[in-house]
Structures are given as structure tokens and as C-alpha cells.
Amino acid sequence: MPRTPELTKGRERFRGQKKGVALGLTFLLLSLAAYHLMRFTAAGWNAAHTGDCRDLMSSRFFYNDLFTVMIFTDVVILILSLVISGRYEMVFRNAAFVVSIILIRFSLTEGRPYGAALALLSMVFGILTLFVFNYHSYLRASEALEMSATDH
Structure with missing residues (x-):
């Protein structure tokens, strides 16, 4: 792509926006991981004391949530990239x-x-x-x- 001042300024703004999305995504994914770890720990504690292991199967929902967040993040980056090119x-x-x-x-x-x-x-x-x-x-x-x- 040609290096015009407008495009260079737009690319820099896009990079800044991507960094902001990445920081937000990092916070969101760490929060999501902590939430699911707490749920899994509580379900494990419950299973150890009651013998009911059904709640342990719900721990696999972390990956569904993870990829749902990734989909929305990719869509946001797609929309932001349209501004540049x-x-x-x-x-x-x-x-x-x-x-x-x-x-x-x-x-x-x-x-x-x-x-x-x-x-x-x-x-x-x-x-x-x-x-x-x-x-x-x-x-x-x-x-x-x-x-x-x-x-x-």
C-alpha cells in the first residue's frame, strides 16, 4: 500500500485500537479463566464430599465461552480494519x-x-x-x- 500521511496516520490509529482490544481481551480472558477455575474447584469440592460428579462436566464450557469471545473480538478487529483498508x-x-x-x-x-x-x-x-x-x-x-x- 502507498505510504501517504493519511494512511500512515490511519495505520497507527488502527494499531492503537488493536492494542486496546488486545488489552481488553486479556483482561476478559483472565477473568473468564478465573471464573471457570472457581466453578471447577467448587464442583470438585462438591464431588469429593457428595460423590455427585455431574457438575464436573460443566467445566468444559470454558472453551465454548473462550471461542465466543474470540469470535466477537475477530469481528471487532474486522470492522476496525475496514477503516484502514x-x-x-x-x-x-x-x-x-x-x-x-x-x-x-x-x-x-x-x-x-x-x-x-x-x-x-x-x-x-x-x-x-x-x-x-x-x-x-x-x-x-x-x-x-x-x-x-x-x-x-
Whole structure:
């Protein structure tokens, strides 16, 4: 991308916004982990004293909550990135990462063997997205080099 003062200022603002989102996400995830650890500890204490282990199974909900937070964070970053660049390949990459995280989230709620297959599909989708993004970025960089070579 060209380095104009407006774009440079926008990139710096975007980096600051991403840092703010990252700090908020860190606080939220630490709080979420502490909450679920306290729930698991209380359920373990209850299971040790009463023999009822049903509450221990609810501890797996941490991962569902974790990926739900990640989905919303990715959507926020996608929206913030649109301010900087509306380029197709950037929007495609960021939106595809949101879809990949959603597929991982769904894989956690599916039983065997569908959950594992859905998680693998999500991973393959993310890798293919990176290949497409890198290819389009290479094409754009090649076009920019050709244009700058013809200008001189």
C-alpha cells in the first residue's frame, strides 16, 4: 500500500485500537479463566464430599465461552480494519478468519466424529485462506513493481 500521511496516520490509529482490544481481551480472558477455575474447584469440592460428579462436566464450557469471545473480538478487529483498508484481499482474509473461528466453536459442541472433522475443516479453510491472501498480495505487489518500473 502507498505510504501517504493519511494512511500512515490511519495505520497507527488502527494499531492503537488493536492494542486496546488486545488489552481488553486479556483482561476478559483472565477473568473468564478465573471464573471457570472457581466453578471447577467448587464442583470438585462438591464431588469429593457428595460423590455427585455431574457438575464436573460443566467445566468444559470454558472453551465454548473462550471461542465466543474470540469470535466477537475477530469481528471487532474486522470492522476496525475496514477503516484502514477496504482492499478485497484484506477483507476476505479477515472475514475468513472469523468464519474459521466460528467453525472451531461449532466443532466443540459436536460429538464424535463430526467435531474433529469440523475442526480439521476449519484449519484447512484457514490455511487455504492464507494461500489465497498471499497470492493476491503477490499479484498486487507485482503490479505495483511493474507500474513503478514503467514510470521511470
